[in-house]
Amino acid sequence: MPLLTLLLLALVGLPIAVAILALVRTARLQRRVEALEAALLRRTARDASLTPESARDPAPDTPAAPSAPEPAMPRRDGWREPDRTAPAAAPRQASRLGALITDRAARLKATAWGWLTEGNVPVKVGTLVLFAGLAALIRHATEEGWLTLPPALRLAGIAFLALGALGLGWRQRQARRVFALSLQGGAVGILLMVIFAAAQRFGLVPLPLAFALSVILVAGLCLLAVLQNALALAVLGTLAGFLAPLWLASGRGDPAVLFGYYALLNLAIFAIAWYRPWRLLNLLGFLATFVIATAWGVLAYRPQDYAITQPFLALFFLIYLVIPILYARRRPPGRTGLTDGRMIDGSLVFGTPLVAFGLQAALLEGARLPLAFCALGLGLLYTLLAALLRRRPSLRPLGEAHAVLAVGLATLAVPLALSARVSASVFAVEGAALIWLGLRQRRLLPQLTGAGLQLLAGVVLILSLPFQRPETLALANPTFMAGALIAASGLASAWCLRHRGRSRWALGAYLWGLAWWLGIALQEIGRLAPSHLADDWRLALLALTGALIAEFHRRHPAPALAWSLAAGLLATLPLLAAPLVAPHSSPVTLSQLAPWGWALVVILGDRQLRVLRLTAVGAPHHREPGAWAQGAWLWALALFLTGALLAALPPPLGEGWRLAAALLPWLGLLALLLLRPPLLLAAMLPPAEAWRPALAASLALALAALWLLLLGRPGRPAPLAWWPLLNPLFLAQGASLLVLWRLQRDPICPARLQERGVLALALAAFALLSLEVLRGAHLLDLGPWSPSLLEHQAVQTALTLLWSVLGVSGWILGSRRRLREVWLVSALLMAVVLAKLVLVDRTHLGNLLGIASFIGYGLLCIAVGYIAPAPPRQAREPAPREETP
Structure with missing residues (x-):
C-alpha cells in the first residue's frame, strides 16, 4: 500500500513540478527576449539619428554616387551591427530572434528532462516519500479517533474562530469593503449555526437561551447591514441563518422552535426593509421561508400542529405583505417618473397571496367554505390597501396592483362556493374581459391578470375532470360548456391582441383556445361515440x-x-x-x-x-x-x-394479392405526380410546382419503405398457382422499381441521385429476382419460408443459373453499348458465381443439379468469351497527325 501511494504521488507530483518549473523558465526567457528587442530598437533609433543629413538627403545638383554597403561587423555578444543600407534588415533580425527563442525552448526542454533524470535525485525522492508518510499519518490519526474532540469544545472553537473573523471584518470595513462584508456575513451565519446546533442537536444550551442569543445575533446583523449599507452582508448572513436548521436538523423537531427561529429571521428582514430598499434580500427571505415551510408541511405536518402553524403562516403573510410597500416607499423614482414600474416588487406583491393561500388551503385540508371566507377576507384587506395606496401619487401603481389582487381574490371566492366547472367558465370570461380592457387602456397589468385567469380556468377544469359525475347529454353538459367557454375566451383574446399588434401574445392565446377546443371535443367524442x-x-x-x-x-x-x-x-x-x-x-x-x-x-x-x-x-x-x-x-x-x-379484396385471395394491393395506391399516385401532375395538384397550382420534387420524394420514400417491408414476405398467390415473374406481388414490386426508375430520370430528381440511383435500382432488381427464386421454391413446397431454404440443392442451382444469366447479359450489354462500368460489374458478378461454384455447389457435383450449375456457368462464360471477351475501351480523342516535311 505505501508503495502504491508513493507511485501515485510520483505520477501526479512530478508533472506538476515540471510544469511549474517550465512556467518559471518561460517567464524568464520572455523577459530576456523583451529586453533584447527593446535594446535593438534603441540602437536602431540611435544609429538613425547619428546618420549625416547629407547622406540621408543628397542635393539634387550633385547626384550621389552609388557605393557598396559595408559589411556588418560582428559583436562579442553574437549580434551584428545593423546594416543601415539593407532594407531587409528588420526581417533578418526577426528571424534571428525567432531562432534564439527556438534555441532557448529546446534548452528549456532539455533542462526539464534533466531535472527528472539528473541532479539530487535522492532529495527529490525523499521529499515525495515524506509527503506520502505525512498523508498516511493523518489518515491513521483520523481512523484511530485521535483528532476527535467533544462537541462542546468543537462548537467553542468554531464560535471563537467566527468571532475572530467578525472582528477582522469590522476592522477591514474601510480598507477592503467587499472582503470585510463577506467575512462579517459568514461569521454571523456560522454563529447562528453554532447556537442552533448547541441547542437542538447536542442539548448543550437551553432553548430559551438559544433563542435569546439568536435574537442578539440577528439584531446585530441588521445593525451591521444598515450601518454599512451592505446588501451582501445581509444576504450572506440571512442565507446562512436559513440554512442552519436544514444542515443540523435531527428528526422531526419541534415546529414551534423551527418557525419561531424563522420568524426572528423574517422580522430582521422586515426591520432592514424599513431602512433599505434591498429587493434581493426581500426575495431571498420570501423564497426561503415559504419553500422551507412547504417542504416541512409535506414531510412532517400533522393535524395537531394546526394551532402552531396557523399563527406563523399569518405572521409570514403580513410581513411579506408590508415589505413591498416599504420597498416602494424607499425606492427612488426612475427616469420615467413616479409611475416607474421598477418601484413595484411584483414577485412579492403577487407571489405572497398566491403562496400563502395555497398553504392555507393545505392547512384547512380543502374545506371549501372556510377557504371561501378566507379569500373574501383577503380580498377586503387588499381593497383597503389599494384605497390607501392610491391616495399617494408615487404609490399609485402599487395600489392598482393591490386592486387587481382584490378582484382576483374576490373572484376566487366564487369557485370555492360553486362547482369547479362553473368557476372555470367565470374565470375564462373574466380573463378575456380583462385582456380587452387592458388593451383599451394600454395597461399591461390587466392583460397579465387576464391571461393568468384564463390559465387558472384551464387548471381548475383539468383538476376537476377526475371528480365529475357521469354525463348523459352530449354537448349540453357543464364539462363541455366550460371547455368551450375557455376555448372561446382564448380565441377572442387572440383576436383582440392581433388587432392591437401583439403578435406573439396573439399566437399564444390562439394556440391555447384551439387546444382547448380540440381537447374538449375529442374527450366528448371518446365518451359518447360508438x-x-x-x-x-x-x-x-x-x-x-x-x-x-x-x-x-x-x-x-x-x-x-x-x-x-x-x-x-x-x-x-x-x-x-x-x-x-x-x-x-x-x-x-x-x-x-x-x-x-x-x-x-x-x-x-x-x-x-x-x-x-x-x-x-x-x-x-x-x-x-x-x-x-x-x-x-x-x-x-x-x-x-x-x-x-x-x-x-375477397377473402379467398391469398397474401400476395393483398400485399400487391398495398403497393398500388402509392405506385399510382407517384406515377400520376410524375406524368400528370395537374390531376393531383390542381388545388394548389401554380405554387405547387415548386413543391413537386419534395412531394414526389415523400411518396417515393413511402413506396421504397413498403417495397423493403414486403421483400421478406412469400406472397402466396392463391387461388392461382405460382408462375415465374407472373405472380401479383412480383409484378407490383417490379412496377414499383419501374416508377422509381422513371423518377430517377425525371428532371425534378437531383443530379447526385440521378448518378447514384441507377446502381441502387440495379441492386434492388437483383435482390428482387433472387428473392423470387426463393419464393418459387417455397411455393413449390421445396421447404419452409426460412433461411433453411438455402440449403436445398435446387435453390442453389437456380440461384447459380440466374446470377450467371444476369452476369452474362450485363457483360454483353456493356460490350455492345460501350458501358465499361456495366461490363466490370457483370464480370464481378460472374466472379462471385465462380466462387459460389467452388465453395457451395462443389458439394452437389454428385447429382444432376450440381452438374447443371457447373455446365450452365461454363457455357455462359464461353458464350461471353466469344461475344464480348474484353471490356470496352473508353472513348478517347484521336491523336494529332504529324506533318511530314
Missing part, C-alpha cells in the same frame, strides 16, 4: 375545424392559421393509418377505415388547399405550410385507397 364510429367523428372534427379556420384565413390571412390547416391535415394521417398497422385476425373492413370521415377530409381538405393557394408564394417546402398541407392530403388519399383496396 367504438366503430369514433374515428369517423374524430376525422369529421378535424375536417370541420379546418374548414372554419380556412374560411377565417381567407378573410384575415395569418401564418398561424395557415400552419394550423397543415397541422390539421397531418393529424388525420395517424387516424387513417391505425387500422392498417394494427394487428388484425381478419382482413381490414371498410367500417374500420372511417369512410365518411375520410370523405370529409378529402372534400374539405381540397377546399383548404384552394384557400392556402391564395397566400402561397412557392417557397421551399419546409417554409411553406401549403406544401405540408398538400403532402398530408396526398398521404391521406393514399392511406385510404390502400385500406379500401385491402377491404375490397
